[in-house]
Amino acid sequence: MNNAIKRQLKRSAKRSSLYIVLAGIAFIIIFPIFFLFSFSFMSDYETYSEWPKPLIPSFKANFMIDKNSEGYHLLIFNKSEDKYMPFGPLVFTNSQEDIDNLRKFIKLQSNSKITSQKIMEYLKIVDSKSRVEFSIKKDLLANYILFFQVVNGAPKAVLNSLMVAGATILISLTIGGMGGYAFARYFFKGKNILKLSVLFVRMFPAVSLAIPMVIILAKMGLYDQPLGLSLVYSVGQISMSIWITASVFMAIPVSLEEAAMIFGTTRAGAFLHVTLPLALPGLAASAMYSFIGSWNEVIAAVVLTQFNPTFPVVVYKALVGSQGQINLITAGSVAQALPAIIFTLIIRKYIIQMWGGVKV
Amino acid sequence: MVPYLLIAPVVIYYSIFWLFPVLNAIIESFRNVDGIWTVSNYIHIFKDPVFYQALSNTAFIVIFSVTIEFILAFGLALLINTKFRGSSMFLFLAMIPMSLPAVAVGAMWSSGLATRGWLNSFLMTFGFIDDASKILFLAGGKMSTMLLIIIIDAWTVIPFVMIILLAGLQGIGEDVREAGAIFGGTKFQILRKITIPMLKPTITTAMILRIISAIQIWLIIVLLYGFNRLPVLLEQVVLNYDQLGAEYFERIGLALSVLVAIIVSAAAVLYLKVSGSFEKEVKQDE
Amino acid sequence: MRKVLITLVMLSLLTTGFLFAGGKTETDANAPTSLVVSSRLWSPAAEQKFLYDEVFPEFEKENNVVVKFEILDDTVLLKRAKLQAETGRVTTDVVIVHNGVMDQWISNNYVEELPVSDWKGRTFSAAFMDSITSGGKTYFAPVGGDVYLLLANKKALKYLPAGVDVQDITWEQYVDWAVAIADGEGEGKTAVTGVPMKSLIYMYGGMFLSYGGEFPVINSPGAIEGWKLLTKLHKAYSPTVMTYDNVTAPMKSGETWLTVAHMARTGEAYRSNPSNYVIAKAPKGPKGIGSIAGVSGFGIPVGAENRDLALKFIEFMTRPDIAVKVARGTGGFLPPIDEAIAVLGDSPVDEVIKKGVMVLQTGVVSGVPGSAYTSWGAVKQVYDDVFAEMIIGTGVFDKALLDAAQAKLEALKK
Known part of the structure; x- marks a missing residue:
């Protein structure tokens, strides 16, 4: 009795420490x-003008307009x-031009949309009450919208990328x-040397081979073909796939294949029904590296x-000139990262096999 | 006959797309701008103190990052392989850093480590520091710079190592380890006597792939510090071959590439020798 | 087993065949119906959007074409030019490149001569002529000129030495100001681009001009005056200045308060909140305001598929009225065309351009002699190294270091 409680206590302590580590x-x-992610939903003002x-990201921006002898002033609430x-x-x-510029400025810097008329109305209030405070709902997706406005032909490019991958x-x-x-x-004969x-292929710096390789492809008429790119990417990926799959095949006992053959399967059948399912995690891992490698590659592709x-x-192309706008860069990064993340979400199922060992 | 047939496509593929550029690069590295045969490109490199800095910085980063990454990745793989509730989701989570593109990694860390970045903002918001005691992550000396690079690099590539190991662990199967447990082995004994030996080929693969790419680390360094501030081997290749925009430096970049390839292969062979992967393979096969 | 094997081999051969075949058919489908403009200029997202929305439509309507505008940096543009020249498939119609690399384009015969005399009503500004011409022939039409401007956060004004006018400040006063800020705030709050191979050479080189220096000589008497003064900034620069590849971000975040930098970068920070900053001409020295004037240029790759349209496009973009429109809309660059500058000079519309025009017209201005050196990037590094060692490292003036650096510059000369 006492022992059972102890064991249970020990187990739950073990489990909670596991989850703490996790x-x-x-x-x-x-x-x-x-x-x-968080920055990608923030406005320029939020990411730069607040410290800390x-x-x-906030959901709205608060403004105030007041006036003195020189004219109107716009203020924003800094948290x-x-x-x-x-x-x-x-x-x-209150000239039309000034109001228009102000409207554009508010949209660009605080990701909040306001109409010129609304600004006019506020100015009238300022005229009678000397100041007005108001808040505007922030457009959380503004960075993404600007990003996709600048990115040319995003859907086609995504399709190209998927084809390449x-x-x-x-x-x-x-x-x-x-x-x-x-x-x-x-x-x-020559196995070790060949394997090495x-x-x-991965040891020679790829950067100094990219252009000559690209010229070979271009001469084959594969310039500007998404599929030509995959030939370049495969150079590094094949060598990785060989090593990963080889190590996985080696870890699978030959005896399993032999056992299957005793029960009347051919060698090919044994490979397909015994080895391949066991090797699936390795193949999946290797496929994932190929996907991520080609999805994220830009130096040769450009x-x-x-x-x-x-x-x-x-x-x-959209982001290279936007170093001073981290909110926009993060939005673009997230847009580029999401498909790769989704792919890992799908492939993880194959890397971890919940069914354990194989029954022949 | 069969194995050669299986390998033939690889050989054909590489001779079309890879061999020619490499031979060309090697040949051109032994010629100067006027096309005359010379070793002057190599002499230039060996006379340049930056090369030796790059060499020692790279060695430091590789030794520490590969060791740390392997230990953590192996631990993580064993942990996930216990197949606790939610291990599949946890695996997905652990894989995310690897799938981020360079632009994201650069944006994330440069906006995080800047003096007014999110890391200091986080610490300040929760009262760990105040404005006067904010941490200057990027203003450190050479040692702390390298440690920072090692940490960031580990964050990004641990999943890479972990997944190869995990894939290998899947092949071993629960029954083998259960057998070990029946004969009274402790968890550690099972790990040492059964899991690791059976995982040996996978460990070799993970380590060798990792060593090769660790020696070629450069992008994160350039993203954070630019060229030439923390010279490493491949960054020097990129700088000379790609950035300086003159044929003279391009050839030096090619010569450096050849040297990098030699260094990487030496490291790989050394690892395979030390870990005994070569001999074992032959013994097994014979 | 053998069957599986053969199937696999066949499969991989088929795949490869399919890839090649697939590639070929798509080539035909991509008949060029559009004008491809590859540019290093106007890279910020908002500027690209402005061009799409408000500049290109007029040209597209007039000529019934679609302008395909893409941003690529200079290294990539050159690589692609090499690739296209070598394979004979020139699919780029117009390039816009920086004057630091124009020489490489000209000497490799990547661009053709432009019939500039055919274009009426425009005079390219003299300050930029050296870069765009070679052997008496014009290869590039200038666009997007830039000079260096001072930008200060208003919080820095309380440290401004008494009696100093920000709009008419000397380098000595600037340095004193930067030091006063650092002393008062307990940390350096001045910025330059400390990341190598960026624009440090122009920031410093421009200052040396104002002391009678000659660009890019690093140890001329004028430059020595400049370096001596700059060593005082040892502690006045932000502690992380070596990681700034662009002053916009630290100036926007308030991490730094003071800088003299490229007008596009200072302009970007200024326009993010004009009421927060003061923008001014670059500080002056005994010889006046010194500044390096950079410029980009339109060029037509040799063998461009749509050569005539490309010429029309450049003619359109260098029209003074369009140049003014583009300069205002993309804010941060000068139109390097005299007629356009004349319109802008007294226009209050854009603070930043106005200050730039003042520097260009009244200052000691030098172009970028990229063609005189084997690698302009390596020249930049010489400056970057001296900066790292003498300004950030020791903070002590070292003539021997400058002489050694000058020797390196000499060695890089063609």
């Missing part, structure tokens, strides 16, 4: 990514300073998987494409 790891992973910066701070032009009048997976998994199986299951030289850019290329 929570800690999860925190470390999520912490930086959280800010990436807000940790979560970290806990007061209204000057915002926009030093001074403005798909072809890269196909090429590197078939060619690499075959090689991997050979290295795992057969003994032949396959790896040498040179090799023109009318058929991949998504990272259009993202790069």
